[in-house]
Amino acid sequence: MVHGRVSRLLVHDVRFPTSLGGHGSDAMHTDPDYSVAYVVLETDAEDGLRGCGLTFTLGKGTEVVVCAVNALAHHVLHRDLKDIVGNFRGFYRQLTSDGQLRWIGPEKGAVHLATAAILNAVWDLWAKQEGKPLWKLLVDMLCAAALKDGWTRFKVKVGADLQDDMRRCRLIRDLIGPDRTLMMDANQRWDVPEAVAWMSKLAEFKPLWIEEPTSPDDILGHAAIAKALAPLGIGVATGEQCHNRVVFKQLLQANALQFLQIDSCRLGSVNENLSVILMAKKFGIPVCPHAGGVGLCELVQHLIIFDYISVSTSLQNRMCEYVDHLHEHFKYPVYIKQASYMPPQDAGYSTEMKEDSVKKHQYPDGEVWRKLLAAQEN
Numbered sequence: 001m002v003h004g005r006v007s008r009l010l011v012h013d014v015r016f017p018t019s020l021g022g023h024g025s026d027a028m029h030t031d032p033d034y035s036v037a038y039v040v041l042e043t044d045a046e047d048g049l050r051g052c053g054l055t056f057t058l059g060k061g062t063e064v065v066v067c068a069v070n071a072l073a074h075h076v077l078h079r080d081l082k083d084i085v086g087n088f089r090g091f092y093r094q095l096t097s098d099g100q101l102r103w104i105g106p107e108k109g110a111v112h113l114a115t116a117a118i119l120n121a122v123w124d125l126w127a128k129q130e131g132k133p134l135w136k137l138l139v140d141m142l143c144a145a146a147l148k149d150g151w152t153r154f155k156v157k158v159g160a161d162l163q164d165d166m167r168r169c170r171l172i173r174d175l176i177g178p179d180r181t182l183m184m185d186a187n188q189r190w191d192v193p194e195a196v197a198w199m200s201k202l203a204e205f206k207p208l209w210i211e212e213p214t215s216p217d218d219i220l221g222h223a224a225i226a227k228a229l230a231p232l233g234i235g236v237a238t239g240e241q242c243h244n245r246v247v248f249k250q251l252l253q254a255n256a257l258q259f260l261q262i263d264s265c266r267l268g269s270v271n272e273n274l275s276v277i278l279m280a281k282k283f284g285i286p287v288c289p290h291a292g293g294v295g296l297c298e299l300v301q302h303l304i305i306f307d308y309i310s311v312s313t314s315l316q317n318r319m320c321e322y323v324d325h326l327h328e329h330f331k332y333p334v335y336i337k338q339a340s341y342m343p344p345q346d347a348g349y350s351t352e353m354k355e356d357s358v359k360k361h362q363y364p365d366g367e368v369w370r371k372l373l374a375a376q377e378n
């Protein structure tokens with residue numbers, strides 16, 4: 001049974017200096033330091049369980065999100081967990097409707113990332129108290145009645161230089177052969193005609209989808225691209241920077257995407273992701289989560305397992321992104337077997353980071369950053 005009153009909220013600015021090796025960079029984000037605003041909730045309950053939540057950022061932006069978490073903290077502090085989960089919809093609305101903070105969203109940007117970090121921690125705590133991995137908590141709640149070794153799908157980042165894209169796509173296609181799936185990701189680099197022209201050139205490499213071909217706000221632009229690329233057999237995927245469920249609804253209504261990429265840390269946590277998963281089902285669009293970053297694989301695996309067991313009940317055209325990166329900083333890292341996510345068995349939302357990792361990477365006082373910053377000064 002869910003219990004306890006939230007007694008403390010801690011938020012850490014945790015950064016990994018990935019820009020040093022150019023890891024995770026793309027056409028638009030050339031020097032990302034993969035980071036998280038990491039929230040830990042403590043309660044007055046004697047079980048000592050802590051809820052951990054995070055949202056993924058790219059370095060300096062974490063400072064802004066940490067401020068937003070602190071600004072929202074009063075909504076969760078000194079609240080009974082029972083009251084929160086007993087009316088989770090109301091609580092979600094309370095957080096996203098804060099009279100003074102919603103102006104700088106609403107339900108998007110830094111304030112929404114902060115909402116995700118806090119609510120992810122609440123979900124983690126609830127699942128831990130129930131002694132279940134989050135996916136099981138969801139499955140049990142919503143559907144009491146119901147339930148080759150090797151990677152076969154690859155994604156390549158494109159959009160900076162057409163000749164170079166062609167060279168790399170040719171290399172990959174030759175390597176993986178004609179039957180395996182290739183996807184392309186432009187990270188918003190193009191305008192609409194450019195996206196169509198560029199992808200017409202890359203069509204020979206038979207990509208399943210082009211991801212984020214243009215601005216994530218351009219719903220009709222995505223629709224135009226999807227229409228133009230359909231005869232080439234290329235779908236449009238988007239979602240990792242989709243503000244909220246309303247924008248997803250419009251993308252679906254406008255036939256602007258063929259693959260919907262939820263993000264566990266950009267939408268307002270599990271609550272908002274559930275509504276998007278249900279909408280995708282209604283529109284018959286496969287959910288293929290965005291992951292990678294810091295902890296995104298750990299979190300989103302719960303949501304996609306839930307989607308498979310309780311909502312879509314299909315694996316057709318469905319996949320969950322995986323990047324082999326930074327999992328070692330998590331207490332319950334993803335477990336991949338034969339190129340597949342294995343359902344997590346530990347209670348909670350797999351959000352908890354290793355204390356040592358948080359300590360070392362805390363910005364700017366953690367050991368890793370103290371050394372790097374001192375080296376920069378010399």
Ligand SMILES: C[C@H](O)[C@@H](O)[C@@H](O)[C@H](O)C(=O)O
Nearest residue numbers: 024025026029032185187292
């Ligand atoms: C800056 C990030 O690594 C992005 O390049 C990454 O999220 C990418 O769009 C992806 O789909 O994995």
Ligand SMILES: [Mg+2]
Nearest residue numbers: 185211212240
């Ligand atoms: Mg992407």
